[in-house]
Amino acid sequence: MKVGFIGYGSMADLLTRQLLAHANVSPEDIIIYTRSENERLQEIHDLFPNITISKTSQAVFEQAQHTFVCVLPLAVLPVLLENKPALTKDSHVISIAAGVSVDDLKHVTTAAQYSKLIPSLTTSVGVGTSLVNHDVAVSKENQAWLDEALGTFSSVMEVAEENIDLASDLTSSSPGFIAAIFEQFVQAAVRKSDLTEAQVFQMISNSLAGTSKLLSEQGYTFDSLIKRVATKGGITAEGVDLSQDKLPAFFDELLVRTADKYADHHAEINEQIKELF
Template sequence: MKFGFIGTGSMGSNLVLAFVHSYAMQPDRIIVSNRTRDKAERLALDCPGIHVSDHNRDTAKKADCIFLCVKPGDFRQVLDEIQDVVRPNQYVISITSPVMIRDLEEHLDAKIAKVIPSICHAALSGNALLIPGTRFSDEDTQWLYQLFSCISKPLYVDEAHTRAASDLASCGPAFLANILEQWIQAAVKETGLPVETATSLVEQMIVGTGKLLTENGFTLQSLQDRVAVPGGITREGLHLLDEAFIPCFTRLFQMTHMKFSEDLRNVQQSFQRAEKNL
């Protein structure tokens, strides 16, 4: 099978590298194209054997499975470029959250799915959120699951829950990294602890916590209960975090959903404008 990647930005490149490093895809079976050719060529330098195409149509024409890794604002243009070369037996997988499967199925005569990836796939970890379209058979769905099992722990989600699930799985690493960075900065500022020491302590703490949750049978709640004895320092800290973070995370979901709704409206308007121009 040949794989085409249209868009080699941050997440598109991350996917290619993860699939190659996991041996799920061979570089010489991958075709990539990007609005800025330099980005595609840099990716090909990292993975010798990858074919760089000048045109999205060429990528779509030669691939059996096409990954659409483009921003919402560029989506309509890409669909117009590849629409007449896409075939019914091809897989087209979009990683763009606000582009709905129903719109893709209306404009592309192919087997459509949406997959929301994570930067964690670079470590062959994290959840890939799978949303097969109506043209996916059980066999197609199993193939998709097996493909992403090579780089992640796939999880089926309803398209209506895409945004909330993405906040946790896809945006989550950045959110968590920000929280940890602020924690380190506070430790340095308030106590004089060297930044290198604070950074090492937090990084290794995260590694160990991940292993406790995934390999040692702990849950989030049981981990808190084990560390935070009644009346102890940790318990006092947890009370403060409850007061601070519950409103913060509520607001976080509200803001990301507002941005998602805005992107969704813009994508829908781009489809409507194109239809009026036909």
């Protein structure tokens, strides 16, 4: 059984490395095609010379039982359309593109089996959620393979298509949101003290790592952790009260803005479907 990759950017590289390290996938099982060779591709091939670098995308679809399509959203349907003759009832196509649904993929052909995957950078360290959505035509065996392979290095959660955009905010995008929020915390502390930026970053990053372990290893919820740390009338409670006052509006606006951006992506794909089909 071969596992294919069409496109080889950062997420394809993450998935390849994690599958090789944790799942029952060997270098001989991997076949990759990308239009432009890059440093990531060269590095993974240097590390694992038995990985096959294909000259065509068609060869990947023909040889691989499971093919991860890791190209930009507007490139997904053209790639599949270009390779339509190679897409058969045994082809399991796994798209990682935001804004492209499994129903969109079926405009190319209903012969193939389609799954959608939203990976997260955090799974590169073995902690994080892989969101999946399987079309009804995907066999139980292919669903099980994908879920089990991803499950070796992440928590796999199947999410309905109508919820997958918001769920992506909570998994794939949230490391960026969290980093942006706490970067502002760092800068505020630097403005208010003689501490260096490096010192403040170390303190906050350690606190984040420790908080994560408390949540994952000691069974705390956000609410129970707040109650454990914030004594009523104390200093921490002041910050908690301010957060509860100011942050709801921020996060409501954040989800509105990301939803609008997803809507733009969906509109672009719908326009592309009209042009292609």
